[in-house]
Each structure stands twice: as C-alpha cells, then as structure tokens.
Amino acid sequence: MLKLSRLADYAIVILVKLGEQDGVVTSPALAGITGVPEPTVAKVLKVLSAHGFVLSQRGAKGGYRLARSLAEMSVASVIAAVDGQIALTACVGGRECDTGLSCGLCGSWDVINTAIRSTLEGISLESMRPKEACSTVLHQINKLNVAQTIREGA
Amino acid sequence: MLKLSRLADYAIVILVKLGEQDGVVTSPALAGITGVPEPTVAKVLKVLSAHGFVLSQRGAKGGYRLARSLAEMSVASVIAAVDGQIALTACVGGRECDTGLSCGLCGSWDVINTAIRSTLEGISLESMRPKEACSTVLHQINKLNVAQTIREGA
C-alpha cells in the first residue's frame, strides 16, 4: 500500500520527542511520553542506537539521548535504519526481479526510487516538530509545489 | 520498508506491455509476455478492469485492451487502484492513530504524503516505457533534481 512500517513511524516520533527532553531519558519514560508500548519503544531505541542515532547510557540512572541534533537527521536515514533501504520495487541497483523477467521498466523505477528517496533525504526531523516548525514544513511544501508545477508544466 | 506491493508493480508492467500490443490480448498471452504467473496476471487484470483501466472482451476470442492511452494513466492512480490510497502513516486525512497518541506530527506527515502522492501523480505510464521513453524519464528526473536543489538551498 506504499505505507511506512509502524516501527519507522514510531522511530521518528521517538526521536523527535527525545530531542525535546533534557539529559538522558529511559525507555519507560519515552513510552509514557509517546504512548507507544514500552517494549516496542525499547526495540526501536535498540535499532536507533545500533545505527548511531542515539547514545545509550547503561546501568542505573541510564537512558538514551540524541547522538546529534534533529536538524542533522533526515527522515530517509531513519527509515533506512529501521526498515532497510528505500526500494519501491525488487529491481533496484541492478538486482534481479525474482520472476527473472526483463520487463525493461527497472530503469524507470530506479528514477522514481531516487526521486522519492532524495525528497525524504531533504526533510530533517527538525522540520517534523509540531509547534514552531509548522511554518518550516509549510515553507518546504511550498517549494515542493513549485517544483511540482515546474514538472507538470513540462 | 516503504516498498511497493508486488501486485502494484505487476499492474504497471502489465499495463505497459498491454499498451504495446495490438487488439485484444488474453491473460495467458500477457503472462507469457511478462513472465508473471498466469493466475496472478488474471487477478491483476480483474482489478484493473473493475477500476476502468482496461476493457474486457468475454467469450472465445476475448481478451483485454487498454481503456485509454498510457499517457492518460498515472502511476499513482494504478497504485491506488491495486493497493488502496497512498498513505505513509495511519494518520492521514484526520484519521486517528491506533495508539491514540496525539504526537502532533500528523500534519507533517500529511505534507510528505501529499508531496509523494503528487509526484507519482505526475508520472504517466507512457513515461515508464523502456525504449524511446528513456529520454523522457531522464528529462523528468532532471526537473526533479532542479526542484531538489531549490529545496535544499533553503
């Protein structure tokens, strides 16, 4: 359905919420903040930690904190870390389609793939923040609409 | 994984291949052309017929043919027909997230959602054709890159 996995969605939410906190935050605390079940939060944080998005502090009084600012994290990188590389079809980067058919559309899909990926690359988590970032997002969508107009005009 | 469902992929391929044939084509024939298993081809064609993408001719010497030209079909419309509306997250159009959490990011996701959807709307199946359409696709990607550059420059 061209939908994002729920884990990836949660990862974005968790990172944004984590960025709004001070100091280290524990998994149960983040679960309370986000409303996501605690084990799931822990699982997501594990993945994010393994990919260097958050720094973990073990032991008593431990927890997580961001490894870098939200502005330095793109939506695409988080999705790629949680769900694997963005690939609309099976034939990206020259990989063979399981049916072994050479439909010749691979190149076209690669183009679309790259377009969507780069679009998501250009959106930072900072832009996803609700409050004061609304204007930022609207700013970006205005740019996108302009781009869209340009492309449709062709 | 932000991947397209296989059925949707097949639908695109089948439509493009169907557009390259003359007259009506049977499911088995299309299966031979595309390499997709025949029952799956039939299933996809049924869906496409129900949504008005192809016209069906029943009985002996029957088959399928395009209802309109490839240029009049967008990638997004085919995906929506096969897989349902494009929606990255559970909270689009004001629908509530199943966790019931008001994370406040919904608006931002809606923006991204719309951007991707409109991008796919702007790509026609004619642009997906392999041979002479390559230049067309490259043409489009150049436009997208320009748009990307504009947005990143902000």
Next chain:
DNA sequence: TAATTAAAGACCTGAATGGTCCTGTTTCGG
C-alpha cells in the same frame, strides 16, 4: 561488593499479503 536498573538479544505470535483454484457466464467457431 552487592543491589539496582536498564540495555541487548532471542523468541514467539498473528495479521496481511501473495498466490492458487474453482465455478459460473458469455461469446465465437464448427
């Protein structure tokens, strides 16, 4: 050093998708 606390890893369950098949209806050819 021992108790406390949280991260890290392994495991299991269930829903959704993909794929298959069967029956009925319609049309053309003999």
Next chain:
DNA sequence: CCGAAACAGGACCATTCAGGTCTTTAATTA
C-alpha cells in the same frame, strides 16, 4: 445447435514478516 475458449467473481490456503513479549547480560551506584 453444441462445444470450446476466455473472462468474472469469489473463496481458499500458504507464506512472510511486522509487532510484541520474554530472558539474559552489563553497568552504575551505594
């Protein structure tokens, strides 16, 4: 008129993988 061919529609099963739960392991602190 009869039979073969092809679509229409639905039901059915099998597989995958996302989602969630559990146990183990390590670090911090008193």
